[in-house]
Amino acid sequence: MSEKPESYEVAVERLEQIIDRLDSGQAGLRETLDLCREGRDLVTYCTGELDAVGEGLKELRLDELAARLDTEAA
């Protein structure tokens, strides 16, 4: 993947476009293989994004978070 997608929704939208194009059967061999490679990269990215929020809910309090950021800034 040359560039990281801007966001999960952008990645999913592009992935849907790719699958529609492949399903149309109009893509040649080269385009098909390029699209498949791009699609796999997008799936990898999206899976990574889901993994980032897949390890159990974490809870913070705003006052603690703010205090921590102040400490880090100091």
Added chain:
Amino acid sequence: MGEALEQSSLDGGAALAAGEAGSASGPDLPGPFGVGRYARKLQEEMRRRARVLLIGEVTGVGRSKVQAYFELRDGEGAVPCAIWLDDLEKAGLPEGALRDGAEVVIAGGPDYYPGGGHASPSFSFRTTHVRLAGEGDLLARLDALRKALEREGLFELQQQLRRPLLPKAIGVVTAEAGAARRDLLAGLERRGWGGTVVWAFAPVQDRHAAPAIAAAIQGLAAQPRVEAIVVTRGGGSLADLWAFCDETLCRTVAMLRVPVISAVGHERDSTLLDDVAAVACSTPTHAAEAVVPLDCRAARVGLGRSLAALGRAADGAVRARTPHLVALAGGPGRALRRERLALNQKTREIRASSERGIAERLGFQRRVAGVVLERAARRAAGAEAERRRAALHRAEVALRAHEPEHTLARGYALVEDGQGEPVTDRAAAAAAGHVRLRFADGTVGAEIEESK
């Protein structure tokens, strides 16, 4: 002097202001009057003003032996009020109803207490009747406020914000001990979402609530990680939810660049916060779905399907073209082998027949015939070879036109056996044992490890 006081009355402000630029000995104005008389005059004027009904929020309630004091305020200002305890009793309010944060309607008019030997003078709104503001009063105020904010275009601002499909961190403003907190968490977990929740706890139902909620929301919005904010509390009467109709709070939310999801009260409750927020939800559970629009479990299943579809498309595209490429790639080799076999066969036949001719027949004629036969055979073989070479050349041209090297250049490799034959299936690979992998830039040997 009395007349002069009457004439100068209490609207002498303009004269006073004009006179301020006067001489050092003082401006040229009526008087001086005795201040006590002036104070009583002030009291009379105040009491002449029309009696009215006021609506607002009670703050700073205090009591003396004979009176109760409080301020009545709203977003625009306040008036100090006093009510005789007798009148308060006649109002028949529930016990403790005249408390900080209560929305009330009062009747009365302005009054001025000129003070006494030991008592300080004071202004107050002499309240003769008081009742708690009903839904109707609050709805009327809410309606006016709603129209004002809508006219200013404050309802659209949040709705125009992009809401992330899959935020990694969200902020939540709610009461620390409320059921709303638990419901929201349950909703998030049902979505399979395990990101970060930043809590900003705030009172959700008294006169401190609105400023505290506004501060909490601003605090969360200032955190770069927080991608969306939920404001939630359980149901209640409109008076209970009044903090969420606070004008300052709602203006604050409207101007934020982080989307705010309002989930205050139940379905029938509608607060001003609902109007300015990006999304209004009827329950904390719905708020969970609005703040994390993606159902993470379903999304994982969807990605699995996408991956399978991509795999099928790639395999299908290659497989549809493979037999053709393989046939072209194998063609020249097969033609050469056929050629070699045919030539060998002919050579053997010729040698056999010529040996037979020398051994069995000694006659010249026969030797000549043998030589003739051999020559004829060689000619025949040469013609056949020529024809095959031409066919081979045509096949090579066709093959080059299809350029299987392009496929290799894209990173594919062709598997060949020891004889240079393509290995196109598992069984053949297992049988070959040792294979050659042909890449665009050359060939390497490889061993087939398992054949199960």
